[in-house]
C-alpha cells in the first residue's frame with residue numbers, strides 16, 4: 103500500500119511541476135509519519151524515502167532510537183521551549199517557529215552544541231484563531247529580531263492552510279505565502295535570505311506546488327488515515 107501511495111504522490115508531484123514549468127527537483131516531499139509505527143516508516147524507506155516529518159518531540163525521539171539509518175527528520179508541529187534541547191542536532195529543519203522566545207531557545211541550545219539550526223517561520227496565513235503561527239503582520243518584527251541570532255538560519259516560511267473540501271480554496275493562501283516570501287527577500291534584511299516555502303498537505307499539495315511550494319508535507323496520502331484525527 104505504501105509503495106503504491108508513494109508512487110501516486112510522486113506522479114502527482116511531477117504532474118503539478120510540469121503544469122507550471124517547474125523542475126521536479128525543486129520540490130522536496132516530506133513523508134509525515136506522525137502516529138504511524140516504525141514498520142511503516144521502514145516500508146517507505148524501502149521505497150527510497152529518506153525525509154520524514156514528525157510533529158511531537160517524544161514520538162520523534164522514540165522513532166530515532168528505533169531507526170538507526172541516517173534519515174532527514176523534520177519537526178513540523180508546535181514546539182514547546184522546554185523540549186527544544188532534545189531535538190537540536192537530530193532534526194535538519196524545524197518548520198514551526200512562531201515566536202522570538204522559541205527562536206531564542208533554539209539558538210541557545212544550538213550554541214551549546216556548536217551547530218547552526220535551520221528553521222522556518224510558521225505563518226497563520228488565513229488568520230485562523232485555532233491555528234499556531236504568526237499572523238502576517240507580526241512576521242516582520244519577529245524576523246528582524248531573530249535574524250541576528252548567530253546559531254539560527256532562517257530558511258523560509260511554513261503554513262498549515264485551512265482544512266477545505268476543495269483545494270482550490272487554498273490557492274489564494276499559497277499565493278499570499280509566496281508573495282510574503284518575495285517581499286521579505288526584497289527588504290534585504292541582514293542575514294535573511296529565504297528559499298524554502300513549506301506548504302501543502304495531502305488535500306492540497308498539488309495546488310501548493312503550482313503556487314511555489316518547495317516542501318510539501320504529505321501524511322495521509324502516503325501512510326493512510328490516522329486513527330485520531332489530530333488537528334495538527
Ligand SMILES: *Cc1c(COP(=O)(O)O)cnc(C)c1O
Nearest residue numbers: 134178303304319320321322334
Ligand atoms: C499532520 C500534518 C501534515 C500532514 O497532513 P496530511 O493531511 O495527513 O497529509 C502536514 N503538516 C503538518 C504540520 C501536520 O501536522
